[in-house]
Amino acid sequence: MITERPRILIAGIGNIFHGDDAFGVELSQRLLRRRQPDGVKVVDFGIRGFDLTYALLDGADITIFLDATPRGGEPGALYTIEIDRDIAVFPEGPAEAHGMNPMRVLQMVKAMGGMPGRILLVGCEPLTLGTEEEGMMGLSPVVTAAVDRAVEIVESLVSKLLTELQPHEEIADVKN
Numbered sequence: 001m002i003t004e005r006p007r008i009l010i011a012g013i014g015n016i017f018h019g020d021d022a023f024g025v026e027l028s029q030r031l032l033r034r035r036q037p038d039g040v041k042v043v044d045f046g047i048r049g050f051d052l053t054y055a056l057l058d059g060a061d062i063t064i065f066l067d068a069t070p071r072g073g074e075p076g077a078l079y080t081i082e083i084d085r086d087i088a089v090f091p092e093g094p095a096e097a098h099g100m101n102p103m104r105v106l107q108m109v110k111a112m113g114g115m116p117g118r119i120l121l122v123g124c125e126p127l128t129l130g131t132e133e134e135g136m137m138g139l140s141p142v143v144t145a146a147v148d149r150a151v152e153i154v155e156s157l158v159s160k161l162l163t164e165l166q167p168h169e170e171i172a173d174v175k176n
Helices: 019-032 049-057 102-111 141-164
Strands: 008-013 040-046 062-068 078-083 118-124
Touching (some): 019 040, 019 141, 040 049, 049 102, 062 141, 118 141
Parallel strands (some): 008 040, 008 062, 062 118
Antiparallel strands (some): 078 118
16 A cells, blocks of 8 residues: 655744844755745745744645754754754743744644644744844845755755655455
């Protein structure tokens, strides 16, 4: 029996008005201009957390978040991280209608009775995230340079995931 090819959702996350926070948005826009394999969907969610919540409730086998990821490294450093959805620490307080916190999104999915599949993050160390007051549009040069490398990382990751999850034909025992 051949099973259906896994579905992969690639979710661009970020705020274009906060400098390097737009990394995930820019990366998803670049990926949208490239041909994706069957079963792979790229969406620029920006700051639309509720939209991402409902997309995760649709049951993708694997979701890859694309997001600015401050971890204390050199600006422009790229990270690939697997998110353990069972031990994620969820922030307190109400959900934001015009904000995006991926951990809050996972919390909402669980509260609505869903269970997201495997979740990975391709993140970039930002140089600056800007603030509402600064209204900083555009990526810093170091993060802009990292976007091209991130495209290669995401495409390689998707290829690897599709290979690992490729359905296998069961060979029936034939008796004469």
